[in-house]
Amino acid sequence: MAQVIIPTPLRKFTNSQARFEAAGNTVQDVLKALSTQHQGLKTHLLDENGELRSFVRVYLGDEDINFLQKGATPIEANSIISIIPAIAGGIV
Template sequence: MSVSVRIPTILRSYTGDESQVTAEGDTLAQVLDSLESSHPGIKARVVDESGALRRFVNVYVAEEDVRFAQGLDTATPDNTQISIIPAVAGG
């Protein structure tokens, strides 16, 4: 399945400054693997060493937070938009 992935400014150095890229995969995990093959280094900024989503990175599949869905196993239907959004802290 081909999906569109919105890339935050902080990760655009991995995508040649592109704000949106295309990736393949039936699940978020497969999409991240596809991103990694096209844009080496980006996956490590989204998932940690154990393969789990990083604590301060939010990922949405069609506007649904994957933490409240199936995480990396969340389905990514064809033409779905995925957004990677770094969490903002402050006070």
């Protein structure tokens, strides 16, 4: 099964679990399974259209899925998917 690495600030929605495993054919399959099992995550990951929020990045291994096939990126049984919050800010 593919493994998702949950970022620390979102672990409050996964009972402190750092990892989540699910089967699926694409990145989107696994993220859907994750947000179904942990409903609290949903608003932080997906917008009202079910698309990934702009301030959340998803990596498959070391690759940003935006440079692959986005949610439709195929995965393998041993894939590691990382959810990465965009960290930015400033005085204005």
